[in-house]
Amino acid sequence: MxxxxxxxxxxxxxxxxxxxxxxxxxxxxxxxxxxxxxxxxxxxxxxxxxxxxxxxxxxxxxxxxxxxxxxxxxxxxxxxxxxxxxxxxxxxxxxxxxxxxxxxxxxxxxxxxxxxxxxxxxxxxxxxxxxxxxxxxxxxxxxxxxxxxxxxxxxxxxxxxxxxCYPGAWLTSAKAQFSKPGCAAYSLGSKYLSGSPIRQDYLETAINWIRQEKGMASIEEYMLTHQADPNSVELWNYYSNVINWVMALFPTYRSQMKGIDWGVLYNKYHSNVYDPTTLEDEVRKLMEDDEVENKKGIYEYVFDRLEKHLNLRTFSESQKNKAYNKQGGICPRCVSMNKPTKTKVWDISEMEADHITPWHAGGKTEDDNCQMLCKTCNREKGGH
Ligand SMILES: [Zn+2]
Incomplete structure (x- = not known):
């Protein structure tokens, strides 16, 4: 108590x-x-x-x-x-x-x-x-x-x-590895982690990664479980595995690699086999792609293929207005699907911009690739 x-x-x-x-x-x-x-x-x-x-x-x-x-x-x-x-x-x-x-x-x-x-x-x-x-x-x-x-x-x-809260031999050992200026964790991983050792950012990040790998609910749970351990070898080994995995998969370093939750990616994907050359080709293409606005997200996208990481470009208000006027407020998908709403003149607020050719098929965020769809059609088409 x-x-x-x-x-x-x-x-x-x-x-x-x-x-x-x-x-x-x-x-x-x-x-x-x-x-x-x-x-x-x-x-x-x-x-x-x-x-x-x-x-x-x-x-x-x-x-x-x-x-x-x-x-x-x-x-x-x-x-x-x-x-x-x-x-x-x-x-x-x-x-x-x-x-x-x-x-x-x-x-x-x-x-x-x-x-x-x-x-x-x-x-x-x-x-x-x-x-x-x-x-x-x-x-x-x-x-x-x-x-x-x-x-x-x-x-x-x-x-x-x-x-x-959790003093002891484990913490002393962990701080020597993760919290000293110029510590081992910094020498190995400073290009990949943000923050500073002395503010405990490295220690916090490493524990937060490993506790997820172990299915623990919180950083506190990991620290409590290991408080009485004689040293922090487990945490160090895990951390160096993560950083070595990143360096092996992505030997070409880019500044966008700093501050990514690499441990989370490691936990999910390290048992899969990837070819670093193929990865590099893909990363380079995405880095050069103007449609991709969040370059950091590329490193997640290459694993899970979710476009939400990329923050793809969206149409501007003037592009939307141009397409709307050209269509005369009619939804072209309602027409092609022969829906009862095919002749309806929508208000622009009832419509959403859509890439006619989607990004993954090479479509760009340009005037001639923009169409305005009614919200129902846009949702049915797949949320673009
Ligand atoms: Zn429609």
Whole structure:
């Protein structure tokens, strides 16, 4: 069950053992608090906001409540307790940096560093009590709660929230492979994935692909299932299979290949046999085809043949008007099918433009290939 405690923790405890190890994370609170987890993006906090935090503490005014997640240990004060900051990262880093003498600011009208303060002044800051909610509970409860509080404060991405919920050896291993700047997942697949490792986009994408392959309902389900695994070898192997499959099928790289849901295509089609030369011929023709407006969709189209991926060109309003006037408002298909409506003069709003010769048979979106059909006929003809 979700358990949330409100504690008052003095600044001096939080700044104890403060360590900023760059991409390897920022820690504090006797080394038990993950202030910024390794390989998570850094928030940009302006000098003005940073100084406002110190000024608030200096004056003894309340800072907004902060949120920690307990990631290890049975209770708040058990010796093996560990925590991660969910909300309040920037405020915490601000006072940690000030107490570590890393910046100076104007206090009482004078430029001060922490070391230049009197003992009384130092203690005023060190004894200041931060209001902190510490949360412990099942992962799904925590995630739900995190999403609610994440609407205020310094926003985390969905995957950063999930990472806070499912800590352990599996996550540590997965982050080393998918979340470091220049990580293995980036070296192998940056041409094919969008986003950035440090914002957890690679990790999120890879898990989202593999969980579909495994028939799991959500990214959370995959992370929960594997939370206690000693490493993330399965995820890595899967990811490299996907990227290698793409490179083997489409050896000619095009910029449109970035950001496609390759794992979804891999899951559906990797057991089929395709000839890369045939694929390349087809891709090249479609890339050169002016009728195809969504070039990215080509890579899905060559697998499932659904024209909706291609966003084929449609007739303009003036082309429609021209065809309508030429037809005198009569539907030519009603005539050729000898329907009772063959002599009906339709309003243009009751008609839809149709390619006389469809795209897949070589028809273009040009005046002489345009006819206006009544909606019934257009639907019967097949929705073009
Ligand atoms: Zn008709």
């Amino acid at each position: 979700l358990k949330i405690d409100l504690l008052e923790i003095p600044v001096k405890d939080i700044v104890d053992s403060y360590l900023d190890a760059g991409v390897n994370g920022v820690t504090g609170y006797h080394g038990k608090l993950n202030i910024r987890p390794p390989y998570q993006r850094e928030f940009v906090y302006k000098e003005q906001q940073r100084n406002a935090v110190i000024d608030t503490i200096w004056k003894g005014f309340p800072l907004n409540v902060m949120y920690w997640v307990q990631t290890k240990g049975d209770s708040f004060d058990s010796p093996d307790a560990e925590f991660e900051i969910l909300d309040g990262q920037q405020r915490t880093i601000s006072f940690c940096q000030f107490c570590a003498n890393e910046f100076m600011m104007i206090l009482n009208g004078n430029l001060k560093t922490f070391l230049s303060l009197t003992e009384d002044e130092k203690n005023k800051i060190l004894d200041y009590k931060c209001m902190i909610y510490i949360c412990k509970g099942s992962d799904s409860e925590k995630l739900e709660w995190f999403r609610v509080i994440n609407t205020a404060g310094e926003k985390l991405t969905d995957q950063e929230l999930r990472n806070a």
